[in-house]
Amino acid sequence: QQKVQQSPESLSVPEGGMASLNCTSSDRNFQYFWWYRQHSGEGPKALMSIFSDGDKKEGRFTAHLNKASLHVSLHIRDSQPSDSALYFCAASNDSGYNKLTFGKGTVLLVSP
Amino acid sequence: GALVYQYPRRTICKSGTSMRMECQAVGFQATSVAWYRQSPQKTFELIALSTVNSAIKYEQNFTQEKFPISHPNLSFSSMTVLNAYLEDRGLYLCGARVGTNTEVFFGKGTRLTVV
Numbered sequence: 029q030q031k032v033q034q035s036p037e038s039l040s041v042p043e044g045g046m047a048s049l050n051c052t053s054s055d056r057n058f059q060y061f062w063w064y065r066q067h068s069g070e071g072p073k074a075l076m077s078i079f080s081d082g083d084k085k086e087g088r089f090t091a092h093l094n095k096a097s098l099h100v101s102l103h104i105r106d107s108q109p110s111d112s113a114l115y116f117c118a119a120s121n122d123s124g125y126n127k128l129t130f131g132k133g134t135v136l137l138v139s140p
Numbered sequence: 141g142a143l144v145y146q147y148p149r150r151t152i153c154k155s156g157t158s159m160r161m162e163c164q165a166v167g168f169q170a171t172s173v174a175w176y177r178q179s180p181q182k183t184f185e186l187i188a189l190s191t192v193n194s195a196i197k198y199e200q201n202f203t204q205e206k207f208p209i210s211h212p213n214l215s216f217s218s219m220t221v222l223n224a225y226l227e228d229r230g231l232y233l234c235g236a237r238v239g240t241n242t243e244v245f246f247g248k249g250t251r252l253t254v255v
Contacts (some may be wrong), residue, residue: 038144062243062244066182069248070248071144071146071233071235071246071248071249072233072235072246073251074243074244074245077243079241091176104145114182116184120241121240124188126172126189126191126240127174127186127189128174128235128244129186130176130184132181132182132183133182133183136169
């Protein structure tokens with residue numbers, strides 16, 4: 029079973045709209061969550077991390093974490109065509125073997 | 141800034157042959173390096189994680205005999221795909237970080253095609 033599940037698989041929003049991406053973990057040991065973005069032909073790049081319950085805002089991006097339900101979301105306000113990319117949720121636990129487990133990703137398309 | 145360079149960017153090898161790919165961390169000390177393979181469907185598979193002062197740990201379905209990794213210092217790692225076959229095709233990504241629970245910096249990957 030995939031330990032980090034993302035939804036939707038793909039998402040289309042108009043320029044200026046709000047994009048909402050979801051991620052759920054099946055492993056209660058995961059305590060640290062990241063959102064990564066990958067543009068075509070590039071490696072993934074970290075957008076933001078969230079380790080505590082609640083909201084974390086960085087510019088147009090807001091992440092929300094609910095550890096009780098193992099759910100993390102990413103909301104992109106005022107979406108731009110340059111936000112079109114593949115978005116990954118990634119999680120890790122607090123162990124000496126600090127590996128990052130990725131979800132399958134959400135394709136976001138922002139149309140002008 | 142922190143950057144990770146991977147080379148070659150793409151390579152083609154004949155079925156049954158081997159190829160080596162390299163990963164260079166610039167601007168930070170890579171205390172841990174992870175090698176991933178991204179499938180054509182964009183799914184990530186962790187191959188192995190190398191942490192300084194610890195043994196390299198391979199994930200299930202990946203072995204040192206097939207994917208030997210070297211991490212000789214805090215700025216360089218290499219991985220070889222031995223005896224490559226069609227199922228080894230994909231984008232091999234190197235991700236490096238300093239410490240734990242910190243940002244992992246990725247290179248642009250090495251795209252392996254097996255013919």
